[in-house]
Amino acid sequence: MSYIAIFITFVFINNFILTQFLGLCPFIGVSKNTESAIGMGFAVTFVMAIASIVTWMVNNFILIPLEIQFLQTITFILVIASLVQFVEMVVQKISPQLYKALGIFLPLITTNCAVLGIALINVTKNYNALESFTAGSSAGLGFLLAILLMSNIRERLDLVKVPKPFQGVPIAFISGGLMALAFMAFDKALLTNLLG
């Protein structure tokens, strides 16, 4: 599959939040205002891109040669957890400004299922290193897109009168559902139309 096809698939067709339900907790939890949504979105994209490549290397250079693929889940989660710590330290040293923007979101990312999800999906789809990286960053961008749209919707929802039981989380889910309906317009036909 070409890289453009992977990009379109993970951003629009198989959007991680709206069709795969990976990473819902931050999607609901951190989408109350646009600023933190952008911070979370970029932090997730960043970690997913790096995690895809690192887990690909771990899988192909360590797990497969030693024939211990059954340890995949344990290894991947450990790699991701240490990677998140590492990224946090590096960002803090290199760019305090970026750390200020992303810092509080980074620890939360370890238990974001989107990151472990993309690592496992890359393995099942048999992607090579560059394809894994493309998939990881596109899935992250898809997450960013969804959480950004969601935060805009929720900021507007603050200004209208919502029935009491629906305030907060329920209306967020329902708006998410309507967004998912809109995203259904993107399907496999999009790929064939665009790329022939």
Place this chain on the structure above:
Amino acid sequence: MGKKSIFREFTKGILKENPIFIILLGLCPALGVSSKVINAIGMGAGVIFVLLSSNIFVSLLKNFIPEKVRIPSYIVIIASFVTIVEMVMQAYLPTLFESLGVFVPLIVVNCVILGRAEAFANRNTVTASILDALGMGIGFTLSLILIALVREVLGAGTITIMAIGDFDGIIKIPVIYNAPARVFGLSAGALLVMGYLKAFFNWYSSRRRAA
């Protein structure tokens, strides 16, 4: 500990602190696998097993795990049990394993499990942790089954449960089966159903508080 408080540890997870509808933890699997009732049951069973085992181990080891590395230690404990679930399910229930897909290994990052290890098992006795795990696990499973029931009945007009003998495990609902609202089976339907159910629970608990 009195008999009453033991009972409370068990029941709090089912209604008052229901992980999905009240605390909002473990949402990804709740929506991802709830298109069929059987998937919800399978997922729930997996989560109960992992939650129970990890709660037991964490509460047994709570005095040995250094404070600073406790989260990574919990993750390793949880991941080991998830691997067991993965292997057992792949060997004995291959169709279920297939339809749950990536959500089986993703039990590792199910916030319910890590949340209970950190918030409960880490500072309570083994017995209390077992009851807490059972309560939370059953609460999680029941919520999953509720979402799946709504989605499958409206979206496909069927209820799929275990196949036993001649019975193929699929109950067909007469009228809806011929003209189901397919959208409920899709991802958009999952989010909508979750929204309405959460609103219902909000309404219910606010009414109870007022009474």
